[in-house]
Amino acid sequence: MSVLARMRAAMREYAGAALILVGLLVAWQLVCDLAGVPVWLLPTPLRIVAETWKLRAVLPEHVLATLWAVLGGFFLALASGVPLAVAVVYSRLLRRVLYPPLLMLQSVPKVAIAPLLLIWVGYGLSSRMIVAATVAFFPILINTATGLEAADAELLDLTRSFDAGRLKVFWKVRLPWALPYLFSSLKVAITLAVIGAVVAEFVGADKGLGYLILTSAGNMQTALMFGALVLLSLLGMVSFYAVVSVEKLLCPWYLPAGEEKGAR
């Protein structure tokens, strides 16, 4: 398919959604203007853009601060979740020892332990990364462990007859088999990392989109709050689709439901 044809196909696919979005924004603008809704209650879309634009000099700094917290937390969760999953799958002892405290950690609301982490680690970027990681970590552990155990039993029987070592079976069979499971958890984890980063910024930070929302709320700058929210959801969407792209690259054999197999 040529680039042009592909663009046309994409336009046809997304035209409906775009129209609805534009329609909603126009309606929002009109209702606020005509009914005279006060700006601190519900600013119009145009007002939001204008107020946010005024801050264009400092916005990149806030966006980047949150982005680093999200990415740092995400990769920390990945780097701890996968090895722990391997540990609990391969060792019954480690499973018994590790699961209870991890479950306990998981059942504590992260918002509640964020202040504690800030006291321990300090108010820097690293503490925000750690909070984001604690939120994003659990699904990665659970899904990867499930994936590592999901390899086909007959296939494993077959590998036994080849006298292959456990390490080889891990690299060549179990780990690739777990990849789709890992990626479905990474898609959840990246959105959770955004939540974790914002929670950490609420608790204590001097920059970031969460910090911006908190301070603009304090100053009744509702338009700016909306602007920060939009940027935050954009950041979440971009990072989500980044994970999806990597998944498509690494697991081409596994296509999530709804994706057409012939369209390649």
Add this chain to the structure above:
Amino acid sequence: MLALSGVDIDVAPDEFVTLVGPSGCGKSTLLKLFGGLIQPSEGTLAFDGRPLERPSRSIGMVFQRPVLLPWRSVLDNILFPVEMLGWRIGDYLEEAKRLIALVGLAGFERARPDELSGGMQQRVSICRALVYDPKILLMDEPFAALDAMTREEFGVELLDIWTRRRKTIVFVTHSIPEAVLLADRVAVMTPRPGRIVREIAVRLPRPRSLAMEFTPEFKEHVETIRALIHGGLGGRP
């Protein structure tokens, strides 16, 4: 409860033996024992005069389902045993390609399993079992997932491969005609507990062809086996 009881069978080198019987007669269990995948609660298994205690690289296996690695191409799936055995891939590349051509998959070397039909995938799994040339091939209803026509075609194809590269094959099936068409010897099994009620030497000339299914000898074999399985009632109940 016993899955198998009083089973005693010898398989000669280069022989083609089929195990036939109704579901639940323990054919698959027996095959797993032959593969060293499970151990008998009582009794022994010997391979080349030595006790068989674990899976051996001299024994290849084909299952009912293809069980391929979904992320690997046809060629890489076929070379999977070579890789796991730690042998040099380069030494087996030609062999893999020859096998691919033999089963009619030339041109699909780079395709992934999800791009193939069920029958094509099963052909890949047969190539995978052949590529490292194990002395013995254990096949657990390898054609079960195929439609009747492809199935017959595959049987003849398998015999062709077996004639070209002599090896011992133990083949499980629940199709009586398939068992007769392929085998030197048919071991007839009955359930509860699973046992071999009789071994029947098939007196049909080689090479076999589908046309033989209409000969009196073939029909006689089929009737004998059917009678054994259905408890001496003679033919279908």
